[in-house]
Structure formats: C-alpha cells, structure tokens
Amino acid sequence: MSDSLLVLIPARLLAGLYGSLRHVLQDVxxxxxxNGLALYNLLTWDLPANAVVPKGCLGAGGVWPPYAPSTEGDSRCSCPALNAMANHGILPRSGRGITFRELNAKIRETYNFAPSFCFFVPNYAANMLCRDYWNDTFDLSDLDAHNCIEHDASLTREDCVDAKDQAKPSERLIEELLASGTGPHGDLTHADLSRMSGKRRTESKLKNGQFSLTTFHKIFGSSNSSTMLTVFGGKIKDLRPILLEERIPDGWQSRVRHRMGLTMAEFNKSALRVELGIREEVWGYPSSAQQKKKM
Ligand code: HEM
Incomplete structure (x- = not known):
C-alpha cells in the first residue's frame, strides 16, 4: 500500500464518521x-384566530399578496403549500433561486410551523440535494427528485410514471379526496386520510409497474397529508383553492394558533395517527386477481 493510501483511507474514514456524528448531534x-417549544406552547395562551400571521408580515390580518398562477418558465413542485407561496409572491414568483434560510422564515410566517420544523425540513431538503443549507439556493422543481421527498401514491399527484411533471395537481385525485370527508360539513378527518391513503397505495400498486414506497416514504406521505388536518383544519372550503389552484383563500390564516407554532412533537402524533390507521398496511393489499373478482 502506498504512503498516500495510508493517509487517505483513515482520513476518509474520519471524515465519514465526523459527518455522521454531526448529523446525529444536530438532529438530537x-x-x-x-420539545422545549412544545412545552412553551402548553404553558402559554394561543394567538387569536385573526392574528396568527405576525404583524408586518405578508398575509397579516388574512390579507395575502395578489395571486397569479405560474407562467411558462416558472418552477413549481409537487408541494401545494410551497407552490401557493410562490403564486402569491411570498417566495419568488419564478420559484427559482430560493435560499433554504428564506424558505425557513417564510414557512414560519405563512403557516405557523415551529422554528424547529422550519429548520429541520429545509435542512433535510438541502442535504437531500447535496447543497449547503446556509449558503445555497434551489428551484422548487428540484424538490421533485423521485423517491427523495416526492414519492408514489400521493393524494394530490398521479405517480410520476404517469405524470412526469409532478408540479401539476391531479384534478381527479383532488376531487375524490375533497369528496371523501366525513367530518362536520364534509371536512376531512384522520380516518378519511387513512382510508384515502390506503386506497391510493392499493391503486398505485396494482396499476404502476414501477411502484415503490419505502416505510420512510409512507411516513413522509402521512406527514404531508397531516398538514391538511393541522394547518388547514381539514376544511374543504380552504383545501379546495389550496389544492386545486394553489391559492391561499382571502382572509385565511393558519389553524395552528400556538405561539411557537406547530412543533414536530405535536405534528408527528397526527401523522402517526393517519399512518397507523391505514388498514391495508395490516390486512394486506389486494392482489390484481382479488381485485378482478370484486369487479
Ligand atoms: C418545509 C418545506 C417543505 C418541503 C421541502 C415540502 C416538500 C413536499 C414534497 C416534495 C411533496 C410531494 C410528496 C409526494 O410525492 O406526495 C409535498 C407534498 C405536500 N406538502 Fe409539502 N413541503 C414543505 C412544506 C409544506 C408545508 C409547510 C405544508 C403545509 C402547510 C405542506 C403541505 C403539503 C401537502 C398538503 C402535500 C400533498 C400531499 C399529497 O399529495 O399526498 N408542505 N411537500
């Protein structure tokens, strides 16, 4: 073994170990x-429903900047909430050159997520794209790298094998989702999201020859769909413009009223409830033969 390899190999091992330890420490x-923020929320009064967006920020008092759908050359992604921010100019309307730090600040102001979540998810996205959270930028469409965050069997997008452009909402799926609510006024509940996710997973597995969905993506999917219950309160009248037009309704403010916003501790409970309520995950997905028999 040459001298240079004797130096290179331990240096690579140490660099790898340092990188992993740094990530673990950061996550801890x-x-x-x-958890500290969750405790603070427990001990303090909620914000008034009409004053969730901080004074001086875009959307304060429910007055959002003008909506304009994306035009040719704009970048959009599979996340309706981020697209809506770009459609209102809260993020750059082009959807391009967004800093991860800007994403953090704007999600906090717009949807009232806790600062811990607003750091964690953009930082995760930066790592996923091999970029530096503190200095780099991204375009919204970069988030659609398949099986990074974007995955099969979502509630608002056809699988990418059928719809290469994941920025395009599926009217078929969204209308079916909006019609599935069993709560008061037909609003969505945890059970509805579990049922619809189970149905989507079954449907995708039967139809999509390239179907893939790891446990990690299942949890991610349930987390994304849980935002419909937490931030939008499951309200169909608000979800319709958000999901179909990617527009924030006039006068709308986040249903999360905690002073420190929606913590991961609280959010994970809702996501787990949706994920664990998916019957197909316990009783199995019907095979195509069983499915044909039913028809
Ligand atoms: C923090 C940065 C965020 C990133 C990087 C992100 C990324 C994504 C991605 C890649 C998807 C597509 C997943 C799929 O294939 O189904 C998605 C879906 C979604 N996201 Fe986001 N998102 C973020 C923040 C938010 C926020 C703040 C909300 C709510 C206010 C939200 C609500 C949703 C919803 C409702 C879906 C659709 C779920 C589905 O179709 O099943 N996201 N997000």
Missing amino acids: LVILWD
Missing part, C-alpha cells in the same frame, strides 16, 4: 429544541 439538538 433540534428534537430537544422542539
């Missing part, structure tokens, strides 16, 4: 921070 610190 974010979880501790998040």
